Amino acid sequence: MVHTFEDLVTEAESAPVEGWDFSWLQGRATEQRPSWGYQHMMGERMARASAALDIQTGGGEVLAGVPKLPPLAVATESWPPNVAKATRLLHPLGVVVVADEDEPPLPFADEAFDLVVSRHPVTVWWEEISRVLRPGGTYFSQQVGPASIFELVEYFLGPQPEEVRRKRHPDDARQAAEAAGLEVVDLRSESLRTEFFDIGAVIYFLRKVIWMVPGFTVDQYRTRLRQLHDQIQSEGPFIAHTARFLIEARKPS
Numbered sequence: 001m002v003h004t005f006e007d008l009v010t011e012a013e014s015a016p017v018e019g020w021d022f023s024w025l026q027g028r029a030t031e032q033r034p035s036w037g038y039q040h041m042m043g044e045r046m047a048r049a050s051a052a053l054d055i056q057t058g059g060g061e062v063l064a065g066v067p068k069l070p071p072l073a074v075a076t077e078s079w080p081p082n083v084a085k086a087t088r089l090l091h092p093l094g095v096v097v098v099a100d101e102d103e104p105p106l107p108f109a110d111e112a113f114d115l116v117v118s119r120h121p122v123t124v125w126w127e128e129i130s131r132v133l134r135p136g137g138t139y140f141s142q143q144v145g146p147a148s149i150f151e152l153v154e155y156f157l158g159p160q161p162e163e164v165r166r167k168r169h170p171d172d173a174r175q176a177a178e179a180a181g182l183e184v185v186d187l188r189s190e191s192l193r194t195e196f197f198d199i200g201a202v203i204y205f206l207r208k209v210i211w212m213v214p215g216f217t218v219d220q221y222r223t224r225l226r227q228l229h230d231q232i233q234s235e236g237p238f239i240a241h242t243a244r245f246l247i248e249a250r251k252p253s
Contacts, residue, residue, distance in 0.1 A: 019085045036188065038062075039062055118139075145242075146166050
């Protein structure tokens, strides 16, 4: 069935966007996954930990998929709908969910955790991570790299300056981690293919990942959205590339 532009817009605007579950996009968009398998690697580290913190847990979906949680597991989240969703999902697993504004300081004592993890953090407060880690503890994170999905960003916002395109560079993460007193033991990055098969997928994605096109609304970008809809209809999926990097850092004993 061929859906009209207005049908796709209405459907995407009415879809719930809380949490970090992208299953609504199944069959409408694809994203190549990094080769390292973050959740599996995180699960291995969780199984060895005694006290772990998941920063910016979203709706708790990634943490909930860990086979074996440590005796003490805590998650933080700032967005109220995600706090509620994470609480419903993680409390039955014994994980404490803490509402946190994602501004220093983290609401925990010094050296409270031997493992801190975070998948796709919006901000990384390296000094705070170092502070709450015990000596010998580990920070393990998969992060969004520079100019990720900028084909889509620049379609709406136009060409971005080099300083914007370079933000979130893994070399900067290494430097910041080391400045906070951590030793980087693993750092790898990949560029991955993403495809959007209809304009509804684009709208849903931009509603959910709100920092890609700040202040995005359908009304504001309706003309560009309609042009992109026509382009997808005539030429096929809109192709973009995500940037991901994995970083693991340890606090010296």
